[in-house]
Amino acid sequence: MQTSLEKAPFQQRTIEYFTKKSQEAKGKEKLLVALEMSKYITAAREHGLSFDELREAGFRFATV
Amino acid sequence: MVYHLMNSEKQVLDLQPYNYITYKPDYYTFVTAYKYEYHCYFYDFSAAFSEYPELAPKVFGFNLDLVFKPEGLTRVPPDPGIAVTVTNILKTFLSKNENAVIYICDYSDNREKARFYTFTNWFRRFNDGSVVHLKGMIRAGETTILNAMLINRENPLLNDFIEAYEILTGIYTKPDNDYLDNILNDGDW
Numbered sequence: 001m002q003t004s005l006e007k008a009p010f011q012q013r014t015i016e017y018f019t020k021k022s023q024e025a026k027g028k029e030k031l032l033v034a035l036e037m038s039k040y041i042t043a044a045r046e047h048g049l050s051f052d053e054l055r056e057a058g059f060r061f062a063t064v
Numbered sequence: 065m066v067y068h069l070m071n072s073e074k075q076v077l078d079l080q081p082y083n084y085i086t087y088k089p090d091y092y093t094f095v096t097a098y099k100y101e102y103h104c105y106f107y108d109f110s111a112a113f114s115e116y117p118e119l120a121p122k123v124f125g126f127n128l129d130l131v132f133k134p135e136g137l138t139r140v141p142p143d144p145g146i147a148v149t150v151t152n153i154l155k156t157f158l159s160k161n162e163n164a165v166i167y168i169c170d171y172s173d174n175r176e177k178a179r180f181y182t183f184t185n186w187f188r189r190f191n192d193g194s195v196v197h198l199k200g201m202i203r204a205g206e207t208t209i210l211n212a213m214l215i216n217r218e219n220p221l222l223n224d225f226i227e228a229y230e231i232l233t234g235i236y237t238k239p240d241n242d243y244l245d246n247i248l249n250d251g252d253w
Contacts, residue, residue, distance in 0.1 A: 028234050031166075032204055063106070063157070
């Protein structure tokens with residue numbers, strides 16, 4: 001499995017994309033997928049997506 | 065010399081976090097004295113822990129994003145207030161529930177070591193002992209990915225989180241049940 005972290009044009013994703021990728025990953029590769037998701041959220045915010053829109057795409061956040 | 069060390073320690077302890085606003089259930093935000101604005105948030109990390117159904121819903125990744133910098137300033141000035149604020153938010157998040165937090169350093173701009181050591185140093189300075197900070201390193205080809213797990217010391221799932229994290233990062237390999245039975249039944253202790 002390859003996890004690309006190279007700069008690429010921003011493409012909107014849903015949580016299903018990362019869930020599927022993580023299911024296919026084994027062991028520490030799962031952390032690479034998590035890193036890709038972390039970078040995606042940052043990029044999505046930079047491209048103007050709100051937390052509401054990210055939640056609609058299935059991403060979950062937490063505060064206390 | 066002792067006086068100076070004690071005095072310097074006191075200054076560290078006297079540092080106050082910036083006021084931050086919580087936008088439930090999404091993120092925290094604060095503005096520094098230099099007018100930099102940060103968002104920090106905890107995002108669902110359960111997919112990486114899918115083999116641990118009891119732990120998975122309690123694991124969150126952590127991001128700190130600089131969302132605004134004043135015009136003319138290209139580099140964030142040294143500001144211990146950011147460290148105090150971020151560690152304060154993390155400690156609060158971990159103290160009120162059974163969650164664990166994972167921090168993975170982005171390596172795409174080759175600044176992962178700077179991020180990792182900055183974060184580690186923040187916790188070395190401002191952790192009051194309530195948070196266990198596990199540091200990990202995973203290799204993917206030529207790349208080294210630095211990461212850390214943070215858990216409240218009183219978390220009832222502490223040992224389970226540590227074992228899962230060690231297996232996930234490749235520090236520890238859990239023997240399968242048959243192999244474990246053979247070892248435990250081996251009379252040659």
